[in-house]
Amino acid sequence: xxxxxxxxxxxxxxxxxxxxxxxxxxxxxxxxxxxxxxxxxxxxxxxxxxxxxxxxxxxxxxxxxxxxxxxxxxxxxxxxxxxxxxxxxxxxxxxxxxxxxxxxxxxxxxxxxxxxxxxxxxxxxxxxxxxxxxxxxxxxxxxxxxxxxxxxxxxxxxxxxxxxxxxxxxxxxxxxxxxxxxxxxxxxxxxxxxxxxxxxxxxxxxxxxxxxxxxxxxxxxxxxxxxxxxxxxxxxxxxxxxxxxxxxxxxx
Ligand code: PEP
Numbered sequence: 001x002x003x004x005x006x007x008x009x010x011x012x013x014x015x016x017x018x019x020x021x022x023x024x025x026x027x028x029x030x031x032x033x034x035x036x037x038x039x040x041x042x043x044x045x046x047x048x049x050x051x052x053x054x055x056x057x058x059x060x061x062x063x064x065x066x067x068x069x070x071x072x073x074x075x076x077x078x079x080x081x082x083x084x085x086x087x088x089x090x091x092x093x094x095x096x097x098x099x100x101x102x103x104x105x106x107x108x109x110x111x112x113x114x115x116x117x118x119x120x121x122x123x124x125x126x127x128x129x130x131x132x133x134x135x136x137x138x139x140x141x142x143x144x145x146x147x148x149x150x151x152x153x154x155x156x157x158x159x160x161x162x163x164x165x166x167x168x169x170x171x172x173x174x175x176x177x178x179x180x181x182x183x184x185x186x187x188x189x190x191x192x193x194x195x196x197x198x199x200x201x202x203x204x205x206x207x208x209x210x211x212x213x214x215x216x217x218x219x220x221x222x223x224x225x226x227x228x229x230x231x232x233x234x235x236x237x238x239x240x241x242x243x244x245x246x247x248x249x250x251x252x
Contacts, residue, residue: 002204002205002206002228003035003036003037003206003228004035004036004037004206004222004228004229004249004250005036005037005038005039005163005206005208005228005229005230006036006037006038006039006229006230006232006242006245006246006249007038007039007040007041007090007124007165007208007229007230007231007232007236008026008038008039008040008041008232008236008237008242009041009064009092009095009210009231009232009233009236010040010041010042010043010064010236010237011064011097011233012043013043013237014042014043014046016046016049019042019046019049019050020049020053021239022237022239023040023049023050023053023054023059024053025239025240025243026038026040026059026239026242026243027053027054027057027058027059029239029242029243029246030057030058030059030243030246031057031058033058033243033246033247033250034058035250036229036246036249036250037060037229038058038059038060038246039059039060039061039062039089039090040054040059040060040061040062040236041061041062041063041064041090041091041092041124042061042062042063042064043064044063044078047061047063047083047086047087047088048086050086050087051086051087055087060089060090061087061088061089061090062083062088062089062090062091062092062121062122062124063078063083063088063090063091063092064091064092064095065078065091065092065093065095065098065112066078066079066080066083066091066093066112066115066116066119066121066123067079067080067112067115068108068111068112068114068115069115070115070119079115079119080115080116080118080119080120080121081119081120083119083121084119084120084121088121089121089122090121090122090123090124090163091116091121091122091123091124092123092124092126092165092231093109093112093113093116093123093124093125093126094109094112094113094125094126094127094146095126095167096126096128096167096169096172097172099126100169106145106146106149106150107149107153109125109146109149109150110149110150110152110153110154111153113125113150113153113154113162114153114154114158116162117154117158117161117162122161122162122163123162123163124162124163124164124165124208124231125150125162125163125164125165126165126166126167126210126231127142127143127146127147127164127165127166127167127190128142128143128146128166128167128168128169128172128210128211129142129143129168129169129170130142130169130170131169131170134168134170139168139186140185140186140189143166143186143189143190144189144190144193147164147190147193147194148193150162150164151193151194151197156194156197156198156201157198159194159197159198159201159205160201160204160205162205163205163206163207163208164190164205164206164207164208165207165208165209165210165231166183166186166187166190166207166208166209166210167209167210167211167231168182168186168211170211171210171211171212172210172211172212172233173212173233173234174211174212175212176212177211177212177213177214177217177221178209178211180220180221180224183209183221183224183227184224184225184226184227187207187209187224187226187227188225188226190207190226191203191205191207191226206228206229207226207227207228208227208228208229208230208231209221209224209227209229209230209231210230210231210232210233212234213230213231213232213235213245214234214235214241214245215235215241215244215245215248218230218244218245218248218249218252219248219251219252222245222248222249222252223252229249230245230249232245
């Protein structure tokens with residue numbers, strides 16, 4: 001039985017004052033849902049605040065990107081070891097906003113995932129297709145290619161230290177989630193692809209769904225056999241919505 005992970009991607013939102021109530025409410029709510037794991041992936045400057053407020057709580061914290069390098073002349077980047085110093089457990093890699101806006105290739109995403117694992121973090125590796133790719137019938141080929149790069153870069157033996165997230169790009173921030181059938185089809189295909197390398201790893205790996213998850217669609221999505229939690233953007237900025245998604249996952 002895979003534990004479900006409810007992960008909040010705050011993107012570039014937050015303020016010291018505003019985060020306070022949000023983090024406290026999420027921590028309190030997470031404590032009432034012990035069968036789930038909760039994490040918040042927050043902007044770098046708020047990591048000390050999260051560390052102070054969430055230490056020893058039922059909610060872990062992490063970041064939204066990490067450098068593939070350990071240190072050096074990489075202006076603007078942050079290493080896995082730095083994130084660990086602030087108590088991070090998870091880090092998102094390969095979010096479509098970074099793949100698209102920052103030109104991150106499949107190989108670079110895999111290198112970041114490797115750096116995260118070697119630095120003691122669990123990468124949440126995002127894969128997903130554009131609307132044009134879906135409409136062209138390329139969804140499984142695109143996510144398969146993205147996953148293959150990760151399996152190749154990490155080696156299947158390191159894959160249990162990663163979490164996968166299927167995030168159809170057309171569903172992110174649009175209010176239009178994938179249907180249950182669309183999501184389950186891709187999740188099952190991802191797990192099947194991992195099983196070609198290792199059956200045990202495939203059975204154990206957590207695959208999150210992300211893309212307009214909200215309280216109203218969470219029960220259906222979280223009840224699907226190959227969905228092991230949610231990567232939640234917009235709804236993670238509201239403690240009640242984020243926790244309601246968790247409550248749905250706990251019931252599903
Ligand atoms: C995301 O940012 O990863 C995401 C899934 O956003 P939203 O839930 O707002 O679609």
